[in-house]
Amino acid sequence: MGQEFLNIMDPEDVKKIIDDIPTNKRVEKILLGDSLNRVIAEDVRATINLPPFRRTSMDGYAVIAEDTFNASEDYPVSLKLIEVIGAGDVPEKKLRSGFCTEVSTGAPLPSGTTGVVMVEFTESNNAEILIYESAAIGQNITKEGSDVKEGELLLPRDTRITPDKIGVLSAIGMKTVTVYQQPRVAIISTGNEIINPNDKLTYGKIYDINSMTISSAVKACGCIPVHTDIVEDDYSALKNKINEFKYVDLILTSGGTSAGTGDVLREVLDDLGEVIVHGVAVKPGKPTIIGRLKNDEGLKYLFGLPGNPVAALMVFRVFFAPFLMKMASISTLTHSNNNVQTLKLSRRYRPARGRLHYVLVKIEGINAIPILKDSGAISSLAEADGFIKIPKNIEILEKGDSVQVFQLVDF
Amino acid sequence: MGQEFLNIMDPEDVKKIIDDIPTNKRVEKILLGDSLNRVIAEDVRATINLPPFRRTSMDGYAVIAEDTFNASEDYPVSLKLIEVIGAGDVPEKKLRSGFCTEVSTGAPLPSGTTGVVMVEFTESNNAEILIYESAAIGQNITKEGSDVKEGELLLPRDTRITPDKIGVLSAIGMKTVTVYQQPRVAIISTGNEIINPNDKLTYGKIYDINSMTISSAVKACGCIPVHTDIVEDDYSALKNKINEFKYVDLILTSGGTSAGTGDVLREVLDDLGEVIVHGVAVKPGKPTIIGRLKNDEGLKYLFGLPGNPVAALMVFRVFFAPFLMKMASISTLTHSNNNVQTLKLSRRYRPARGRLHYVLVKIEGINAIPILKDSGAISSLAEADGFIKIPKNIEILEKGDSVQVFQLVDF
Incomplete structure (x- = not known):
């Protein structure tokens, strides 16, 4: 009855084999709004200066700093207000000695400005502004490009896109971003006993669990699960199904891997390529299989999980998830x-x-x-x-x- | 110039105020395949027994245990094979003394079976099977309902849906699941200086950052961000925009909250309801505002973030994210x-x-x-x-x- 396992392997050796499997990285351009948790595939350089113009970092008055050097609480300096500039406005009047411009945080500064006095240290009397503090040169001024200069590296490739990083890309007006494609992973549940959800449960059958659990786990690893029908434990059915998926990046099967009577996966793999792992010294998860496929298209590997759902998820977590995350360019560190x-x-x-x-x-x-x-x-x-x-x-x-x-x- | 903050509050007091805001929970039915990371909104009970029938947990031979009581390595018992049952098959022959049925893991057991002998302790000689081990009564048999009984609580409401939990729901053949709705949160960026991505950057303007960062952060909290155009720092524009969103669960604005000249949010809130927080003793994030709105539809609160993107994200993280997660029924523990x-x-x-x-x-x-x-x-x-x-x-x-x-x- 059935075949024996080829060669029960040490889990560390299996991890090494998986770790040595090469991954192909393809890139795609997507909308920034869809890019949360994706990974940047090329260095992003600043296309503009940040900030793009010289601006005030405080609400207050743009002044020529020298005008205020003698100002103090007791002896304020009086300056004439010539303009009021809010954020988004464009100053029209150049500052000259004896004058000032009211500016809101983020507003561009009139030419001639050498300092900004915070509103807290001033008093307004119609067009006459009393300045109670001496402004140092450059005070409360953020220079054009002082944060980031045009051409400077903003985010290196391989950066995971968090809301913060989306902010950085938005700052230079980017609408799309080049990221790594999410690998496609086909999920095949095999077994004569399993049926689809909502189907009538007849004697001897059980509902399919692995299609759902494994595809959710595939999603959580940053890959795109590709579903298919349940496949019977039959040589031709399984072989045909695998051949349908030559374009995906990986096939994950469940079931059909133990040494029992109805197990055909190993036979199919022997024909389509070779079995490189069959049996791992772990519990649960002994009947785990890895096949290398002869195929000119994308697909090169098939990972076979046990049919038992608890074992399937555990083997997926421990052995296969790190590889899927590597394919998806997601650092496994943040996830484990x-x-x-x-x-x-x-x-x-x-x-x-x-x-x-x-x-x-x-x-x-x-x-x-x-x-x-x-x-x-x-x-x-x-x-x-x-x-x-x-x-x-x-x-x-x-x-x-x-x-x-x-x-x-x-x- | 500008208004002072109403009353700079201690951050702990602000957290308490936010914590006391009631949340409305609505539910919806979604496909199991779309339910990863959602939260179950009602107790789920088993609609069938698990396993649904009596089955073998090993590859081997179904026997009448008493037949094997004298079996040993040296004195095997010989039984006649009457049937071969794979997983998914239906046994047709009742076991009688002196006979056995070959069974694969997961296969239903013929009536009369009281034990299963693992294949490792047998030897097959055509229709004659030699049994080298005495089987205890019940050995390697998993009874119908021994894992979960019909009617038993499978998953309590408020369970977050991981791949494991999807497995549990799949096991009883569920195709849809009732979960909490994801709250809708409108994001409004205000300011005369901000422009949309890809727009031409003219002097004095900067690209909008907060729409993107805050909506990504809203997504990460399990809510659905609802976008809108940038709103100018203008009383009517802002008031009209807020009135457009009476149906959402929360409005998040950014900008227009500091004590500067162009800040109109507080005025609008005074008219549409009342300001309950204006100014928090944190850095960055002092100009944070919370308004309670008079509104018969869903919307009751508006959270105003500072315009500065770094401050906006920090205030969001520290004060508002826990509330959004609470609205979305996501435990904040797993996230922080x-x-x-x-x-x-x-x-x-x-x-x-x-x-x-x-x-x-x-x-x-x-x-x-x-x-x-x-x-x-x-x-x-x-x-x-x-x-x-x-x-x-x-x-x-x-x-x-x-x-x-x-x-x-x-x-």
Whole structure:
């Protein structure tokens, strides 16, 4: 009955194999308003000076600084108001000694201005302005290009676009931005027992879970999931389906990877290319497969997840998500390191022998409570807040032991 | 020139005022495939048993356990194979003593089965199967409903939808899910000096930054930004624009909030309702305004951000984002606590006197490097990785002091 696994591999070796798979980067131009969380694909240089003109950083009066050098609380200097300039206005009158212009924050400064006195240190008496403070040369003036000069590097390629970075690009009037394309990942659920949502559940069948969970996880990794119908556990059906997707960047299958009777993925991969991983020493997730495809179009690799939904998501998280994020040019750091917490194990736990064991946990306060269900239990997905990793050489974890919990925040 | 701030308030008092603003929750039904990161608005109960039928958890042979009680490595028991059942198949033959059925993981079990022997402990000889291990009653059998029983609570309302939770909902064949609606937030940039992207930059004008940054930040908080044209700093223009948006859940404006000449927002708010906050003791962000509107439709509040983009984003983050997330039923915990790091200040820093001071920092290794630009500098948005909070009573921070850095991961 069935085939044996080719060669159960160490998880670190599998990670290395995945890490060595080359990724193709393509770029596209999109609207800035659609660019949140995307990644800039080329250096962006300033096309204008910022600020684009000399302006005041305060509400007050533009003056010739020398006019105010003797001003003090007790002996104010009196200047004649010649113009009022709001933000967006254009000053028409040049400043001369003895005169001043009222300016609002952000307004351009009349030529001749060498300082701005804040409104708090002045008193207005119709067209006569009393200045109670001596203005230093350059005071409250922001020079043209003092923030960023035309031609200067604004954002280097590979910058992730946050609202702040959108602000930087908006400042130079950009409407579109060149970003890396989001890789397309086809998701194929295989199995004679699985049916589509809303279909009538007949005896022996179960609803498809992996199409939905894996495509959501693919999205969370910055890639575009491409759906397809459920494929029966049949050599030709599976081979034809894979051949339909030669244009995508990666295929993810689930099911059809264990050593059981109905498992045809390995046969198909042997024919379309070669199996480079079949079986990993982890629990859950032993029946994980990686195939390299002979194909002149884009598609070069297929990652096969176990059919069991809990195992499929765990293998996806641990082995495949970092690769998808790399394809999508998203730094994996922002997605993982922030989500690790050190908690106390709520009870004694005996892990699997000889395999790296991933255990789903529920978080309650400072406690990590292992979920003691078998990996086929859907309810463990409902309860889990995170997971812990137990290396294969650990025999037992005691109640109260410190464990690193990887939170399931993003996927 | 201009009006004074009504009453500069303590930031904690402003947070309390915002926290007390009631939020309206509406629900909607959406496709499960579109529900990633949304929040479930009603308790979801299982509509079927999980698993829906009694099945095997291993590849092997369904047996009557008693038949195998004497089996051992040396004295195998021989059983006759009567049927082969793969996952998705329906068994047709009832098991009787002396017989067995080959079953693949996930396959339904023939009636009469009381145990499953793993394939590893058997040997097949055509229709004769040698059993080398005694099967306990119930061994490797997953009972119907043993994971989840029909009617049982699967996911409580207010659960955030991750790929795992999508898996749980898929398991019962759900195609749509009832979630909280995403609140609509209108974004209005005001100012005579700001122009749209791609428009020709004339003297005295600058490109609009806040429309883009604030709407991206609104998205990151789980709300839907509603855009509009730039509004001039003019009483009627602003009043008409606010009246256009009576149907949204909140208006966010930027600009027009400081005490300068051209500032009309406060006047408009006085007429449409009342100003409840005008001026907060923080740097940057002093000119922050909150208005309560008299309106029979949905809209009841307007939050006014400073015009300066750096200040606008900071005030949004610190004061308004938690409220938007609350409106969107997103737990603020997942979005903030994970993103705090303790780092060393790279240099001595003297904060603002008498105001809580938010300082943007660049992160390099274990160091937080304060960005020493004035809050009008766009380039600080390009460089910043996070910010630190310096309470108003701190006179100076020394080089090497530990600081809590809030990372700008999400917005």
